Amino acid sequence: MSFSIPYLLSVITFLPLLGAVAVLLVPNDAGKRWTALGVSLVTFLISLLLLVGWQDGEAGMQFVENVPWLPAYGLHYALGVDGISLWLVLLTTLLMPIAIYFSNLFVHDEIGPYLALMLALQTSMVGVFVALDMVLFFLFFEFSLIPMYFLIGRWGGQNRLYAAVKFFLYTFTGSALMLVGILAVIGATGTANIAELQGVQLGPNLQTWAFLAFAIALAVKVPIFPLHTWLPDAHVQAPTAGSIILAGVLLKMGTYGYVRFALPLFPDAAARFGPYIAILAVIGILYGALVALVQKDVKSLVAYSSVAHLGFVMLGIFALNEQGISGAVLQMVNHGLSTGALFLMVGLLYERRHTRMLDDFGGLWKSVPIFCGFFLVVAMSSAGLPGLNGFVGEFTILLGMFETQPIFTVLGALGVILAAWYLLTAFRKIAQGPITNPANEAANLPDLSLKEIAMVLPLVILFFIIGIFPNLFFDKINPSVEALTAQMAQRESAVVYQLDAAEMGAYTQEPEAQH
Template identity: 45%
Template sequence: MILAWLIMILPLAGMLAWLSERWGPRWPRWIALAALSVDLVLGLAQWLTSADQLQLSRHDAWMAEVNIPWIPRFGISLHLALDGLSLLLALLTLFLGIAAVAASWSEIRERVGFFHFNVLWVLAGVLGVFMAMDLFLFFVFWEVMLVPMYLLISIWGHERRAYAAIKFFIFTQAGGLLMLIAILGLSVIHYRQTDVVTFNYLELLGTTIDPNTELWLMLGFFAAFAVKLPAVPIHTWLPDAHTEAPTGGSVILAGLLLKTGAYGLLRFAIPLFPDAAMTFAPIAMLIGVIGILYGALLAFAQHDFKRLVAYSSIAHLGFVLLGIFAWNTQALEGAVMQMLAHGISTGALFILAGALQERLHTRDMRRMGGLWGTVPKLGGITLFFSMASLGMPGLANFIGEFLILLGTYHTSVPLAVAATVGIVGAAVYSLILIQRTFHGHNTEGWKVPDLSRPAVALLGVMMVLQLWMGLHPQPVLNTAYPALISLQAIVDGSQTVSAK
């Protein structure tokens, strides 16, 4: 039942945080922080006690699992399960949740209780997405993420928050509806073959589907996940949502919600529809490379600090899309590492962007410059995470991008070469961010306080994680490896049956 508690603690704490605002604004913050800390401890304990199970490679061998009937008539159950892949992303969710609460400590001063209610509910939805093994339940959690995130942007966002929130809602809701249609279609096909109504992931694996139908169903899933990833050309909601969201919202959006799209491709879109996915793989990989180059080019052209980081996310998640559809062990391991590394590095950059905006009341880098002497801690930490973003060896992003390019090289040399150009682009926009913000002349005469000790402590932990995964990535790779091998075995087995 630990999985149910991991999820339920957060919405319960969210309601308590909302109610506790009457006692003062500190109560919701501490309640949210305590709930996420308890969950993180439970998640780490699960990781430490599951070392033996991580060696298992069967797709039905879970580190933890709970399966309770919910709507038996339609074969729907509260089926949650945890393997190495889910565990890593769940730990990332809880850690970045703590970072989002901490980053919002002084920024959010109105409706503090309701803010933390929405933060905890969206995090509960993300955890549910990473654990759900019933497709109907997965869709429920997918939608649970949507409304709280919409409210975070529309209520506590910046100047154009209403526009950004509505755009985010329309794009993600449209993708979710396409996925729902595909889920129902898959369940109906399975029912016609077996006379069993079910939405169980393991039972739906290997369902025999006509090739044309399989392609359309796969595209329904792909559309939902590509919107959330986001992939070009359905990415246009992302820069606005990232830019206008409050700091905590940007951390959750970039660090976690984008990863739900990548996870969905890994767990559902490809294993459920292996033949269609492998047929579509060259197109998906090309979309990934386009995203890498396009995101880098547009990031280079930005003057808004947060908008630059937002476009860089399109480039980084382009690497993830490329690695997933390359579908070999090295590329998949790189995709998982890139998901984790991007969550930490980009989450930190959004925290730093929020700190700058709180002090300067602007995100325009043309008005900055010369800040290093005024805020040396902020400048040095921003330099560190900018180096992580451009893929500096010794940091986690480098491991992810290197493995993705290595795996892609075995699949398509031209696409691997083209994606490498994106790393050069990352170096350009990352160095431009540092130069425009912290070097040159302080023409505006900025004199603002540097980062506080709690902020330095939080960002210091994120720096340590980047270094740990960059210098010693094996524990992370060992944790993800059995799950990735299982997914590959599912796809390879389905393709073998189809070939026969």
């Protein structure tokens, strides 16, 4: 079934921003909470129309909106989704009502500005995934810094200001490099529109420098080792809802940027620098897992697990083949669901015990069995247990990388083993063993309520749906990835042809006369 709703993507993108204004105008806290939750739920329901109207097998952009913005400078208000961005848009619209619902239950300080910032953040994230103009992408990309900075800096933990400033400086500095790359491309081609750039062949020197500008900027956002140091601080200090969105969606803006811009626009440079980025990805997988193993704070453990899991995504992207990139796209969604759920579970535990230290727990299976059951499923999803979502993405990525660099596949598989180790260790310290602290007794520790189960259950259901029926997702991802890899191969061949022609011209020039 296919249909067209005018400006559907604009509605999905900007309705949360209008909701943010409405939240600030509502006079009482209860009204603010209901308004924010209602807007986020309506946005999610509207976003499901993307699935209803999706044309299966179509590789190109769908639901396209294209209005000249500054035509003299080659800029357009251009939106669209393909199989690569579709699931990321839906991931964003799904996680936001869950994060807002959690906030409604547990955040009591200045709830109006808090919820308004959350909704404004949603607009920036959806905008990144649907923008088809590089400058528009950059504006949404940069706008996301502002609400997240204030969410961490105002509602975060004890060291929140340090974490917020570090987050802002890292990502803003990286973004400045990306702006340089964007301006270089516009200067050479006269356009920032992705559709128009598909027919333009960039020269090898421009590809090299523009790719490096994009790659460094996006590496900070992912983040890739060794540019990751802002992430643990931001996660540990952020409020729970902020961590859910930061891990679940915000980090995917970096990995998505590679697939949407760095690979198709600069394929020759991506092929040349890809092995080095893959090496950093493998280091990130192993480093993140090993550091997670020694963490005493469970939130810090989950933060370092993100470094490892996003290393897998980068490994898939720079396999530079269909299997690897398709696996990476699905793993972006998987990581958003699994790690978002992990931060949700950690937040629910913290609201009960007001501690995140693993040594303060033990024996919780006896006192909160429902919580522990959900926590185990979420942990196994993150660890990549067969039958759950994490396995499908990681397995597909490793298959793709095996075609190009088998040794990276072996090292990546070691990262899977380490993930199971640190996640099961965390579960054992929290749920198993005797209860040695009276605060962990059932009389002092309530199990999950129906409201809290309602937040976790949709994510757990999706774990099983993706794990058992992955083709429901790959069927929409694969056509777009196939088109991407074909476009990369064609452009890379063109660059090689240009270089060969230049070399041939040098050889056929007559030598200068000898004197």
